[in-house]
Amino acid sequence: MNIEMHNIHKAFGKNTVLSGVSFDLVTGEVHALMGENGAGKSTLMNLLTGLYSLDQGTIQIDGKETAFKNPKEAEQHGIAFIHQELNIWPDMTVLENLFIGKEIYTKLGLLDTKKMKTLAQTQLDRLSVNLSLEQEAGSCSVGQKQMIEIAKALMTDAKVIIMDEPTAALTEREIEKLFQVIESLKKEGVSIVYISHRMEEIFAICDRITIMRDGKTVDTKAIPETNFHEVVKKMVGRELTDRYPERTPSTGDIVLEVKQATRKGQFQDISFSVKAGEIVGVAGLMGAGRTEMMRSLFGLDPLDQGEIWVHGKKAVIKKPSDAVKLGIGFITEDRKDEGLMLDASIRENIGLPNLKSFSPKGLIDKKTEQDFVDLLIKRLTIKTASSDISARSLSGGNQQKVVIAKWIGIQPKVLILDEPTRGVDVGAKREIYQLMNELTDRGVAILMVSSELPEILGMSDRVLVIHEGTISGELDKAEATQERIMTLATGGK
Missing domain, CATH: 3.40.50.300 (P-loop containing nucleotide triphosphate hydrolases)
Structure with missing residues (x-):
């Protein structure tokens, strides 16, 4: 699936969030979307998936101008969004969370629990997640909830997956497994928009990067053509000399x-x-x-x-x-x-x-x-x-x-x-x-x-x-x- 977004504008009241942003995604690539907090990254993706409506600009999918009415319609067209803020129902089981709004029924109109469990377990195994499908999601750690969200997106057979800070709550081992899954998705022709503040990840798995600042597109480049310092400078509009300030601790009692x-x-x-x-x-x-x-x-x-x-x-x-x-x-x-x-x-x-x-x-x-x-x-x-x-x-x-x-x-x-x-x-x-x-x-x-x-x-x-x-x-x-x-x-x- 190829996506082109041109001259995108969006304001909430008097607050202008996006001003003339352009972004494109080609089949089978991992495209990083980076910028400081409040740069407009998530808003841009919410416009793509129909959560918000455009004030100005166009969205083309495979050459056809498109405007989804809501995220469910976008998902039906093959675009899944893993949000930074987790959408987990704590009093429901892991299985129920995975299939909420997408339940599978038998010909008699009964829930096909057996089929749902098989599909769910396949995706959890793919991510090496050791969770009981029957346990309440509220008892899971933040990292486990994040993996449930990722598994939920993988179950939609999406052609495009938007990942907004997918590894923020994951440890090194879970991140490594996710990267393996991303690599296999690329080979299947799935495109991924990867929003992250972890620079190491961007350079490890992404093909291209689009940098945003203050609601505008600053630059789009192939990953081999840029580096950490250039990306940071374009994101923040200034040089950051050291990632970690020097510490000279003077400890007491x-x-x-x-x-x-x-x-x-x-x-x-x-x-x-x-x-x-x-x-x-x-x-x-x-x-x-x-x-x-x-x-x-x-x-x-x-x-x-x-x-x-x-x-x-x-x-x-x-x-x-x-x-x-x-x-x-x-x-x-x-x-x-x-x-x-x-x-x-x-x-x-x-x-x-x-x-x-x-x-x-x-x-x-x-x-x-x-x-x-x-x-x-x-x-x-x-x-x-x-x-x-x-x-x-x-x-x-x-x-x-x-x-x-x-x-x-x-x-x-x-x-x-x-x-x-x-x-x-x-x-x-x-x-x-x-x-x-x-x-x-x-x-x-x-x-x-x-x-x-x-x-x-x-x-x-x-x-x-x-x-x-x-x-x-x-x-x-x-x-x-x-x-x-x-x-x-x-x-x-």
Whole structure:
């Protein structure tokens, strides 16, 4: 399937999102679509698939001008969209999620469960996903939910698959398997639009790249004709000297200490500490127990045994409010369901954990709150016309910045970052890294869970590696390498 999009314009009210964008896709290619958060990448694909209508411009598919009325019609014509924000029904089973709206029936009008299970298992096996079709999707990790979405798209026999940050929640092993599937799809003549902020992936699997900035097309090139620095410069309109800012940590006393923490079936006998001014990276494969550990530290899930000490005193953390009172902030990996109130305003989201500081006499001081929110919006360069618009209206990367702003506002002593740069562009990533450095300079202790090994190596002072719910090794910055981390993450010594 060949697609051509010419002179595409789109505005939402007074906010112009796309201005004269052009993009094309040819049969059997993987075409990268890159740009900073808010550049208009997802909007362009939503126009292609009929979620939004064009203000101006044309879309041609195999030479015929086309305008889909809705995403379902686009899917019926062979275009599938794997969205960055997962569309999973948590109370339904994995099987039900895979076939929602596409159920298969027998000649008697009954659900053909046997056939559905066979087709579903074939796709999960293709992706090397070990999941029960009968388990509730809500019990799956974010990475497993992402694989369900990918399997769902593969089951449509699509001619074009749009992948918006498909590997953001996946580990190295799952990413490698996905790339193998992408390669086989190319050989079958399937075209893929690949939206990602992970530059290594773009150069590993893509044939061409289109770069967008501020709602416009900057350039389209064959991958062999460009390089990392050229792409970054065109994306952000400036040079980025180093991906990871230099760290000169000055650590103090132990702020957080965990002793023999266990939650049955998820992790066991976990012991470690984090000092003031230190970034401790937490690496491991999907399902190793990294996120589960962080949830228990924050009081979201109870420990079965073990102790948590904060500033040398034994802490009782039975719920998140207990953790917040102790100065612990938690930036969750699932910003959509756990990190944000999507229909609330940016101001309400950022202000929520800090209401007491705005309400010295029980009433919210609106000016103090607004000044506080405006300061954080400016500091984190959140792209928004107003702090009063809903968090839902922001791009994924700007939503992530709102989550970070929310917890920075409490002036934490300990900050837990679970996939802090998931779905964030290269320029914004550096801003987050610089912010992490500023926080540690002020003595904040940071625990950073990340599936991106370059990020773990680039920002961590120490690395804890988790394998099947236990700490399989601890590496100082000087001895940490991708090979050593992966060896420990897979059970090696």
